[in-house]
Amino acid sequence: MIAADYPTWFPDEEIDGTYGFDEGALRRVAPVPAPEGFAALWRGWNARIRAVAPRFEAGEYASFGTHEAAEIRYTAGDGTVLGAWIARPRDRAPRVVVVHSHGYGGRERPEFARVPDDAAVVFPLARGLGALNTGVGAPSERDEHVLFGIDDPQSYVLGACVRDLWLTQNIADELWGPLPHYLVGESFGGGVGALALPWDDRFIGATLVVPSFGQYDERLVAPCHGSGEAVRRYAAEHPEARGVLRLFDASSAATFARVPVRIEAALWDAHVPPPGQFGVAAGFRDRELMVLPAGHAEYPGLTEVRQRAIAGGVDHLHRSVARVSSDPR
Structure with missing residues (x-):
């Protein structure tokens, strides 16, 4: 671990990105217990989507190193037409599908740093966000997006x-057959990933990087620069929103996961407060934790830390695939 001198690293930062927690205290943050009906709600949503025959059209493939990728347009469960990317290995059949989500900045193009050469990929773009879905199905502005539909669990944008x-x-299954799926998500994508992971048995593992939407008991008392600030202010004015947010707590969802998960959680982060990240990590039974010096920020040694993180995530993916490949069941 790189020795951190946060005042020197971030001299103009108004928020103490440690929020008063050292690593020991962060490791003691517990997930929020799931409310009654939590699992039934999420399992019901997953069952309905699993029953949907995918409707999509793919464009022309273009080369991206060891892969070739294409834009797709598909019809979501509520009829919204959304864009995403798919990618396949150029010279071999895939043995795993990587489901690669993104942060609140969206995604402008396919990215393959965390994708092995023998993996197919789907790059879901959140409704409202990214190069293909700006303003489609949800607002594109971050603070409006994170609050969209919050009055009703059935309409809340995170669901x-x-x-x-x-x-x-489902589209990946249509394209490549019943392969194992491995989830990769960062920030927004890490939180959405934690919410998605436990209920879909196609997933064999995940890497979640500085995950958002976790441990609302901590998030709602922590001012930040990220989407959590809009939620914190809204919940302060509308206390009834806390009941909805309990159904979308990534730390609660994590307690239902049964597959190996690698978490990369930061000691300092003024966008996604670290207690929330570590609360998500604590929820997973089979977890591998990499502690980052900081998240959502540039700092000395970042390139080295990022390289180690990516290598560790790809190794975790390979071990997850090997685990299911050797399972006699």
Whole structure:
């Protein structure tokens, strides 16, 4: 671990990105217990999406190193037409599908740093976000997006984004058959990933990087620069929203996961407060934790840390595939 001198690293930062937690205290943050009906709600949503025959059209493939990728347009469960990317190995049949989500900045193009050469990929783009879905199905502005539909669990945007992600898995099954799926998500994508992971048995593992939407008991008392600030202010004015948010707590969802998960969680992060990240990590039974010096920020040694993180995530993917390949069941 790189020795951190946060005041020197971030001299103009108004928020203490540690929120008063050292690593020991962060490791003691517990997930929020799931409310009654939590699992039934999510399992019901997943069952409905799994039953949907995917409707999609793919464009022309273009080369991206060891892969070739194409834009697709598909019809979501509520009839919204969304864009995403798919990619396949150029010279071999895939042995695993990577479901690769993104942060609140969206995604402008397919990215393959965390994708092995022998993996097919779906790149779900959250409704409202990214190069293909700006303003489609949800607002594109971050603070409006994270609050969209929050009055009703059935309409809240985070649930819609998870259901859209599951539907892209159906597309992967249509394209490449019943392969194992491995989830990769960062920030927004890490939180959505934690919400999606436990209920879909196609997933064999995941890497979640500085995951959002976890441990609302901590998030709602922590001012930040990220989407959590809009939620914190809204919940302060509308206390009834806390009941909806309990159904979308990534730390609660994590307690239902049964596959190996690698978490990359930061000691300092002024966008996604670290207690939330570590709360998500604590929820997973089979977890591998990499502690990052900081998240959502540039800092000395970042390139080296990122390289180690990516290598560790790809190794975790390979071990997850090997685990199911050797399972006699």
